[in-house]
Amino acid sequence: MKTHVIVSFIILMMIAIASLHTFIELWYFISNSTIRIAPAISVSAGEIISIELPEIRKYDRIYLVVDGRVNVDEINVTPVNVKQLPLRVETSEHDVFPTLISEKRYMLIAHEDFEKICLQLRLQPLTPFVIKDIEGLQRFHILSECSSRMMCVELSPIRFNSNNYTQIAFIYPFRQIIEPNFKIGGVIELVRGRVDYINIIVMTEKEWYAYKVVDVFTPPGTVISYDIDAYSIDLSGRSGEFLGENLIAIAIGVGISNVLYEKYSSPVIGIGELRIQNGDYTLRVEPAVQNSFTFNPEVYVLRKFQPSSSYLVSIISLTVLIVSLALFTARVARGGLD
Amino acid sequence: MVVKPVSTSILKVFEKPLTISLFLANGYVLTVIALLSRLSPETVNVTSWLYDDRYVEETSLRYYIDFRPGYPSLGKLPIHLIYLYTGGSELAVWIYNVLTFNLSVVIFYYLVESLKRNRRSTLKAIVLYIFNPALFIAFLQPHADFLALALTLTGIYFLLRKRFGMVALLSALGFATKIYPVFILVPAMIVANNRDRIILVTAFVSMVWLLSLPFVIQDPFMYLSTFIHHLYRGPSESIFAILDGYYGHTGFVHPLFDAAIYYFQFTAVYQPSHDQHFYYAWRYPLLKYIALSIQLAGLIPLFLYTMKNWLRKRHANNEISLYLSILAFIAYLSLSPTQNILVHIPAYALACILLASNQDKLSTLTLILYAITNGLHAMCWGLFYQYIEHVLTAISNLRVFLVALIYLSTFNLLEELRA
Numbered sequence: 001m002k003t004h005v006i007v008s009f010i011i012l013m014m015i016a017i018a019s020l021h022t023f024i025e026l027w028y029f030i031s032n033s034t035i036r037i038a039p040a041i042s043v044s045a046g047e048i049i050s051i052e053l054p055e056i057r058k059y060d061r062i063y064l065v066v067d068g069r070v071n072v073d074e075i076n077v078t079p080v081n082v083k084q085l086p087l088r089v090e091t092s093e094h095d096v097f098p099t100l101i102s103e104k105r106y107m108l109i110a111h112e113d114f115e116k117i118c119l120q121l122r123l124q125p126l127t128p129f130v131i132k133d134i135e136g137l138q139r140f141h142i143l144s145e146c147s148s149r150m151m152c153v154e155l156s157p158i159r160f161n162s163n164n165y166t167q168i169a170f171i172y173p174f175r176q177i178i179e180p181n182f183k184i185g186g187v188i189e190l191v192r193g194r195v196d197y198i199n200i201i202v203m204t205e206k207e208w209y210a211y212k213v214v215d216v217f218t219p220p221g222t223v224i225s226y227d228i229d230a231y232s233i234d235l236s237g238r239s240g241e242f243l244g245e246n247l248i249a250i251a252i253g254v255g256i257s258n259v260l261y262e263k264y265s266s267p268v269i270g271i272g273e274l275r276i277q278n279g280d281y282t283l284r285v286e287p288a289v290q291n292s293f294t295f296n297p298e299v300y301v302l303r304k305f306q307p308s309s310s311y312l313v314s315i316i317s318l319t320v321l322i323v324s325l326a327l328f329t330a331r332v333a334r335g336g337l338d
Numbered sequence: 339m340v341v342k343p344v345s346t347s348i349l350k351v352f353e354k355p356l357t358i359s360l361f362l363a364n365g366y367v368l369t370v371i372a373l374l375s376r377l378s379p380e381t382v383n384v385t386s387w388l389y390d391d392r393y394v395e396e397t398s399l400r401y402y403i404d405f406r407p408g409y410p411s412l413g414k415l416p417i418h419l420i421y422l423y424t425g426g427s428e429l430a431v432w433i434y435n436v437l438t439f440n441l442s443v444v445i446f447y448y449l450v451e452s453l454k455r456n457r458r459s460t461l462k463a464i465v466l467y468i469f470n471p472a473l474f475i476a477f478l479q480p481h482a483d484f485l486a487l488a489l490t491l492t493g494i495y496f497l498l499r500k501r502f503g504m505v506a507l508l509s510a511l512g513f514a515t516k517i518y519p520v521f522i523l524v525p526a527m528i529v530a531n532n533r534d535r536i537i538l539v540t541a542f543v544s545m546v547w548l549l550s551l552p553f554v555i556q557d558p559f560m561y562l563s564t565f566i567h568h569l570y571r572g573p574s575e576s577i578f579a580i581l582d583g584y585y586g587h588t589g590f591v592h593p594l595f596d597a598a599i600y601y602f603q604f605t606a607v608y609q610p611s612h613d614q615h616f617y618y619a620w621r622y623p624l625l626k627y628i629a630l631s632i633q634l635a636g637l638i639p640l641f642l643y644t645m646k647n648w649l650r651k652r653h654a655n656n657e658i659s660l661y662l663s664i665l666a667f668i669a670y671l672s673l674s675p676t677q678n679i680l681v682h683i684p685a686y687a688l689a690c691i692l693l694a695s696n697q698d699k700l701s702t703l704t705l706i707l708y709a710i711t712n713g714l715h716a717m718c719w720g721l722f723y724q725y726i727e728h729v730l731t732a733i734s735n736l737r738v739f740l741v742a743l744i745y746l747s748t749f750n751l752l753e754e755l756r757a
Contacts, residue, residue: 034606063607085397085595097591107595302603305557315555326544333537
């Protein structure tokens with residue numbers, strides 16, 4: 001019996017030492033695995049800006065977080081052997097959640113070691129809206145010169161959804177509980193081309209309520225004023241159901257079908273001021289386009305673990321010891337060593 | 339030589355209670371799903387849940403090394419292999435689900451039969467088990483719930499026979515499938531003597547270690563993230579949901595590429611926010627309190643009952659082992675942040691076994707409370723996901739008809755056999 005205890009104790013001590021060695025190595029990695037860079041850069045729309053990153057090792061992740069209103073047109077890395085991961089959100093095509101409205105995220109993976117690496121970005125002008133694809137994919141171009149008091153955007157569909165539509169949304173984040181006197185109003189212009197629809201969408205934590213203001217028959221050059229309140233009827237035939245719900249955002253959704261896009265050129269839409277009234281609160285969102293602004297990205301270099309030879313030795317030792325202990329105790333339990 | 343007519347041979351097969359159980363279970367589940375696929379085909383889309391398999395293939399990432407999936411290796415890799423070798427064939431996933439479901443029914447049957455050698459009680463337990471709406475949701479998803487349940491029930495089967503080596507082995511396999519079967523170890527550790535406890539722990543640790551070794555060698559952090567991310571997931575309901583600001587990766591509100599970083603890096607790139615609630619916490623603010631109350635209401639009497647029995651007869655008999663294992667599961671599933679309708683499947687199955695073995699008011703109450711909580715969750719999922727809404731509507735419309743049909747046909751068949 002005494003021998004069993006001594007042997008077990010020795011194996012346990014060896015396991016403890018091997019575990020401690022492994023733990024120290026892993027802890028050292030954890031404490032040095034995340035590097036954060038947060039520069040403040042004055043940018044002009046259309047110019048390429050460069051952010052220098054520290055030494056990158058193979059499979060390290062470069063994680064970029066920018067304000068939701070910033071429109072990143074292009075991401076490049078020099079040298080080039082870095083791959084960008086596509087943005088998807090599990091089962092949903094709709095990534096319009098509060099967390100994904102307030103920030104845009106990008107991830108790149110390095111495929112070789114680099115001593116010096118540069119992250120290059122080209123940005124579009126800054127607007128008050130978060131511009132996001134809801135269905136399919138559209139390239140957009142924010143135009144500097146347009147109608148007075150309007151923000152104009154040219155839309156070019158790239159990929160249509162399985163329903164043959166693509167929809168882009170201009171989202172204004174606004175968080176309040178919807179009061180009975182809730183009202184939104186504004187102006188929209190179909191400057192050029194045609195779209196299948198432009199919907200004003202009230203996004204709450206529970207539901208989206210969409211109100212059509214422009215349809216496929218609306219000719220170019222039409223200016224539409226809209227007012228939506230609790231009495232307005234949405235596309236699903238509901239009215240006032242949003243009262244008391246938590247509002248996340250007001251959005252302007254523009255939908256284009258592939259049939260329409262083949263027939264007409266890339267449409268240009270103008271978004272005028274947006275007025276929001278809720279309880280005692282009123283807000284007027286001017287569609288100002290800023291060509292020069294301060295850009296505050298957060299760049300994270302997230303290290304990827306690469307097993308060292310000492311780590312492998314520790315793991316193999318631990319495996320041998322753990323299996324030995326299991327076999328030994330099983331044998332003792334059966335009375336094999338009595 | 340006397341040749342028996344074919345009809346007699348078929349009837350002979352149906353004389354076996356296990357065959358009847360399998361016939362009943364498959365008949366009911368497959369009929370409902372067949373009707374669903376006819377009534378609303380968009381609801382029966384098993385492969386839509388293979389989004390992470392598509393993502394890792396498209397981006398050349400490797401599970402457990404570059405990308406953290408939602409489940410451990412034995413749960414995820416069979417589905418991933420099906421995806422790789424059949425190109426995500428719906429039929430292949432169905433076959434896998436049907437096979438694992440049948441495995442769970444067979445083990446369920448033998449477990450109940452070993453507790454209650456009564457054909458009618460066994461059949462009743464099977465009927466109760468298959469009437470869980472969560473089963474259809476499990477059938478419509480390429481996950482390993484039935485396999486995990488089969489391993490759990492087999493573990494309990496061996497626990498009742500005090501074969502602790504097998505309990506350790508099955509807990510380890512279950513842990514590497516869907517984590518929760520590890521909780522069989524709780525009652526096993528209580529019931530076992532000191533010698534068996536040592537066997538349990540060493541056998542379990544070494545099995546888990548060996549199953550994890552291929553991944554731990556390459557990247558221990560990504561492998562660990564598979565397990566730890568469940569703690570970081572947003573609260574679904576029950577006790578974690580009442581902590582506002584408890585946040586984490588629910589998946590639904592995160593880019594998929596967040597699964598390509600380690601859990602401690604994830605906490606660095608996200609600020610804590612109450613927006614990180616599980617999605618239906620936004621939709622039904624009261625649900626978390628209702629669900630927690632119902633779960634606690636079911637848990638407390640069961641706990642007291644189990645403790646009373648246990649204190650009376652220490653080193654308990656089989657029945658108490660069963661109570662303890664059920665208690666451990668229910669405690670875990672009631673209070674876990676990862677609770678959702680799919681992890682109700684084992685708790686519900688165990689509550690059915692408890693009722694079959696016990697046939698008292700307390701067991702009935704436990705099952706009823708679980709059925710109510712289950713229904714609440716199914717509703718919430720249904721309202722969020724259009725297809726589950728269709729599933730539930732179709733089930734509620736068809737249920738009365740199907741129940742009557744299955745009962746009539748089964749009991750007519752039994753009567754005929756007896757005659």
